[in-house]
Amino acid sequence: MVKAALVALACLIATPAISYACLNGVEWTVDDDIRMVKRAEKQFESGQYGRALKTVRWLRPGDKRLRTRIADLKAIIAIRVHDPKQDLSKSVAHIEARDDAAGHKDIKLYAWRAEAYVAVGRRDEAKAILDDLHARDLMPDAYGYLALAKLTSGTTRLEMWKACRTRAKDKDMCELPKEVVSARKAPTK
Amino acid sequence: MTFECARCHDIPGIELAPERKHCVRCHQAIHAGTFAAKQEHLDRWKKRITSMRWAPSLAGADRLRRSWVQAFLLAPHDVRPGLIAQMPRLAITPEQAARIAAHLVPAEAPEPAARADGAMQVDGVARTDPSIARGAELFRALACGRCHRFTGSSVDDVALHAKGRTVGSSVDLHTKGRADPLDAAWALAPDLRFARQRMTEASMAAWIEHPRGAMPSLGVSAESARMLAAFIAGAPLDTSAMSADARTMPARLPILARAVTYDEVDRRVFKNVCWHCHAVPDFARGDGGPGNSGGFGFAPRGLDVSSYEGLASGALDDSGERRSIFAKLPDGTPRVVAHLMARYVEEAGGSVDGVRGMPLGLPPLPLEEIQLVESWIAQGRPR
Numbered sequence: 125m126v127k128a129a130l131v132a133l134a135c136l137i138a139t140p141a142i143s144y145a146c147l148n149g150v151e152w153t154v155d156d157d158i159r160m161v162k163r164a165e166k167q168f169e170s171g172q173y174g175r176a177l178k179t180v181r182w183l184r185p186g187d188k189r190l191r192t193r194i195a196d197l198k199a200i201i202a203i204r205v206h207d208p209k210q211d212l213s214k215s216v217a218h219i220e221a222r223d224d225a226a227g228h229k230d231i232k233l234y235a236w237r238a239e240a241y242v243a244v245g246r247r248d249e250a251k252a253i254l255d256d257l258h259a260r261d262l263m264p265d266a267y268g269y270l271a272l273a274k275l276t277s278g279t280t281r282l283e284m285w286k287a288c289r290t291r292a293k294d295k296d297m298c299e300l301p302k303e304v305v306s307a308r309k310a311p312t313k
Numbered sequence: 314m315t316f317e318c319a320r321c322h323d324i325p326g327i328e329l330a331p332e333r334k335h336c337v338r339c340h341q342a343i344h345a346g347t348f349a350a351k352q353e354h355l356d357r358w359k360k361r362i363t364s365m366r367w368a369p370s371l372a373g374a375d376r377l378r379r380s381w382v383q384a385f386l387l388a389p390h391d392v393r394p395g396l397i398a399q400m401p402r403l404a405i406t407p408e409q410a411a412r413i414a415a416h417l418v419p420a421e422a423p424e425p426a427a428r429a430d431g432a433m434q435v436d437g438v439a440r441t442d443p444s445i446a447r448g449a450e451l452f453r454a455l456a457c458g459r460c461h462r463f464t465g466s467s468v469d470d471v472a473l474h475a476k477g478r479t480v481g482s483s484v485d486l487h488t489k490g491r492a493d494p495l496d497a498a499w500a501l502a503p504d505l506r507f508a509r510q511r512m513t514e515a516s517m518a519a520w521i522e523h524p525r526g527a528m529p530s531l532g533v534s535a536e537s538a539r540m541l542a543a544f545i546a547g548a549p550l551d552t553s554a555m556s557a558d559a560r561t562m563p564a565r566l567p568i569l570a571r572a573v574t575y576d577e578v579d580r581r582v583f584k585n586v587c588w589h590c591h592a593v594p595d596f597a598r599g600d601g602g603p604g605n606s607g608g609f610g611f612a613p614r615g616l617d618v619s620s621y622e623g624l625a626s627g628a629l630d631d632s633g634e635r636r637s638i639f640a641k642l643p644d645g646t647p648r649v650v651a652h653l654m655a656r657y658v659e660e661a662g663g664s665v666d667g668v669r670g671m672p673l674g675l676p677p678l679p680l681e682e683i684q685l686v687e688s689w690i691a692q693g694r695p696r
Contacts, residue, residue, distance in 0.1 A: 158596050262635055
């Protein structure tokens with residue numbers, strides 16, 4: 125415990141402060157809360173969910189926007205790594221409320237809503253959202269394509285699986301049941 | 314106020330934007346080492362900050378023709394070859410442009426009567442006035458070409474102009490009493506081929522005799538100023554260098570056969586250029602830049618290019634709905650590529666219907682970088 129705390133402290137000291145010289149061409153920001161939230165989001169994007177949660181575990185930013193981003197992160201991680209025994213209702217409700225507030229204009233939240241619905245078995249609602257995003261070429265990341273692949277079949281499923289692999293940093297995250305692989309190999313036989 | 318002109322310009326009767334919102338003051342403070350930041354950051358930024366170190370003071374705009382100011386606001390083009398940034402093409406109506414022009418040029422200078430020698434102030438028309446020849450001699454003797462290009466004229470000297478950028482202390486006339494004045498004078502010096510559209514000959518003479526702002530006082534007599542103005546207003550110009558072709562879009566480079574990664578296109582284009590105006594509001598005290606939260610008269614577009622997900626999430630259209638920045642326009646060009654290419658047309662004073670050139674007010678991206686973006690899109694935008 126003490127060792128872990130020392131390691132964490134050393135990491136904090138060793139990490140240089142992030143400087144945004146020009147976030148709007150004019151902004152200058154050195155903010156440890158921002159640094160940690162951004163780090164957590166990077167870890168989340170690369171699939172390091174446990175690390176992302178650890179990064180924000182003790183974070184209590186004064187800025188409401190940062191607190192909201194942390195809450196979003198916790199909710200979507202709970203949905204992505206969910207244990208069937210776990211109750212996801214709070215996480216799903218959080219994402220729904222945030223997406224409602226954004227009026228579906230925050231595409232990431234809108235896609236997360238679909239992921240949440242997939243996780244709790246609301247497949248038709250999930251598919252409606254993902255079809256909409258795909259049709260408008262607004263799928264924010266590979267996870268959306270993975271979710272859509274899971275909700276479709278045949279050539280569409282294969283197409284979504286390919287899109288997932290193209291847009292995923294870690295191709296293994298796009299793993300699907302064997303029927304997809306068979307379909308992919310079919311033309312070469 | 315709508316267009317936030319005071320974020321770059323000093324304007325009579327309008328309060329300057331605070332330093333943290335003022336592009337030029339902030340950049341100047343960084344270069345002067347007076348910006349509140351660690352020295353290591355200042356040193357790093359100084360190397361990167363090349364644009365928007367100066368902007369013309371509009372306190373001297375009353376020397377201009379009001380009609381030119383209005384036309385320029387509607388179709389800005391590159392007037393000052395020493396400045397990297399140029400006036401951005403704003404979402405401005407003719408009525409708004411007229412109101413701004415009237416504020417900047419309260420009293421329209423009367424158009425001069427036809428000269429006794431019948432000379433005309435029109436491109437390419439030879440003038441017979443002997444003061445023009447004398448003005449040309451003065452132009453050379455005073456080394457005006459160190460700061461000013463005069464494209465199309467007999468005195469335009471690219472090498473001298475380039476030397477003027479770096480010669481520094483050898484031009485004593487320009488370095489007295491102000492910090493870094495040569496750079497400012499050089500950077501802000503307009504290409505004089507546009508002077509005859511911008512000003513009357515009388516205004517030019519008055520300005521040369523009693524300049525304001527970055528233009529140094531040359532200590533010339535009223536007579537010399539008149540001859541210089543006659544030369545600038547009446548020198549024959551080779552118009553072939555500024556043909557209509559300058560407003561046409563160059564051909565795009567072919568899609569690359571090699572694989573293009575997101576990291577590469579992000580490093581060379583999105584994070585290098587676009588991110589400055591299309592950022593994340595949550596991480597910048599609520600301001601994601603004019604290209605996200607809105608600014609300079611533009612409605613919020615909600616575009617965040619700081620991450621793959623942000624790019625893929627598109628931007629808000631005029632009706633407030635999200636649309637893909639990668640979607641193909643009717644001619645098959647991805648929207649983001651069309652915006653990048655349109656900048657070539659805008660830089661020459663043209664425009665493309667429905668497509669604003671990007672990066673706003675900055676030189677177009679090299680074709681190789683647009684090729685990189687288009688290739689990445691064509692390859693399915695791999696992560």
